[in-house]
Amino acid sequence: MEKLKALALKFKSLIGLFFLCIVISIITPRFLNINNLLNVLTQVSVNAVIAIGMSFVILTGGIDLSVGSILAVTGALAASLISKQNSLFLAILLSLIVGALIGAFNGLLVSKGKIQPFIVTLAGMTIFRGVTYVYTNGTPISGLSKDFTFIGNARVLGIPFPVIITFIVFLIAWYLINETRFGRYVYALGGNEDSARLSGINTDSIKTMVYVISGITAAIGGIIVTSRIGSASPNAGSGYELDAIAAVVLGGTSLAGGEGSIAGTIIGAMIIGVLNNGLNLMNVSPFYQSIVKGLVILLAVLIDKKNKK
Numbered sequence: 001m002e003k004l005k006a007l008a009l010k011f012k013s014l015i016g017l018f019f020l021c022i023v024i025s026i027i028t029p030r031f032l033n034i035n036n037l038l039n040v041l042t043q044v045s046v047n048a049v050i051a052i053g054m055s056f057v058i059l060t061g062g063i064d065l066s067v068g069s070i071l072a073v074t075g076a077l078a079a080s081l082i083s084k085q086n087s088l089f090l091a092i093l094l095s096l097i098v099g100a101l102i103g104a105f106n107g108l109l110v111s112k113g114k115i116q117p118f119i120v121t122l123a124g125m126t127i128f129r130g131v132t133y134v135y136t137n138g139t140p141i142s143g144l145s146k147d148f149t150f151i152g153n154a155r156v157l158g159i160p161f162p163v164i165i166t167f168i169v170f171l172i173a174w175y176l177i178n179e180t181r182f183g184r185y186v187y188a189l190g191g192n193e194d195s196a197r198l199s200g201i202n203t204d205s206i207k208t209m210v211y212v213i214s215g216i217t218a219a220i221g222g223i224i225v226t227s228r229i230g231s232a233s234p235n236a237g238s239g240y241e242l243d244a245i246a247a248v249v250l251g252g253t254s255l256a257g258g259e260g261s262i263a264g265t266i267i268g269a270m271i272i273g274v275l276n277n278g279l280n281l282m283n284v285s286p287f288y289q290s291i292v293k294g295l296v297i298l299l300a301v302l303i304d305k306k307n308k309k
Contacts, residue, residue, distance in 0.1 A: 012252065027282060042163060045163050047182070047244060052266075053244075056173070056210040058257065059253060060210050062117035064211060065122050068237035069125045075222030075225055076093065078091040099217075131235045185232070191257070247269040251266070252268070252270065271284070
């Protein structure tokens with residue numbers, strides 16, 4: 001019985017996703033339609049990619065509230081370069097570089113400046129949203145090439161391309177966190193920063209790097225969103241930071257750091273995506289959807305705290 005209980009606790013997020021799918025499929029059989037399931041995966045892809053980067057930050061005991069604004073500014077940059085230069089490679093490369101630089105900016109303020117991550121990234125959220133408005137002059141950037149819109153709308157062997165991108169990002173992140181020294185240091189830092197420092201780990205470097213990773217994944221999200229919509233809006237990514245944090249928490253990662261997994265984060269993103277899709281199929285008002293999603297997240301945190309006790 002104890003082994004069964006331990007197994008259930010270990011896979012609680014997956015079990016929760018499974019039962020959620022069963023309940024929604026009973027209430028609305030349209031949920032199991034193959035096109036709808038592919039639509040869910042496509043909608044989940046952006047949040048999943050951003051949440052993967054957020055996982056690295058939260059595993060160290062930090063937080064990144066600026067990912068939505070990074071998504072907006074990098075998406076606007078990509079759209080601008082495509083509309084003016086029509087260079088897909090340049091647009092993607094520079095967007096990823098800018099995402100990494102913004103992440104490094106946040107990380108250095110946290111690690112070297114010794115400022116709380118909440119304050120740094122809250123300020124970053126405001127600053128880079130403002131930069132986006134200035135860069136776009138408050139208007140969407142359109143006129144994007146078919147090569148670029150392919151990223152967010154194409155299917156390869158019936159699988160939406162954003163889903164393939166998410167899977168690639170997941171594999172890279174899984175390898176980093178599970179098979180490298182860097183990954184072990186991330187867990188060590190989140191578990192006990194003082195012990196990690198005394199054991200010879202360059203904690204400042206690790207802190208900076210996790211924010212760089214978060215910036216890169218936010219930029220990937222920006223490219224996907226801009227490509228899917230076919231234009232870059234200065235309002236893009238608003239609220240995405242909350243969905244990313246929710247996915248990480250629902251996936252079983254502790255906000256205190258040192259405990260969690262990338263696979264769990266993907267499951268957490270799926271829970272949010274399935275819940276949103278199910279509520280839409282049931283014609284639930286968007287106002288009530290926010291309440292339901294908030295209650296689910298709160299319940300997940302309470303259950304996690306009770307299990308730890």
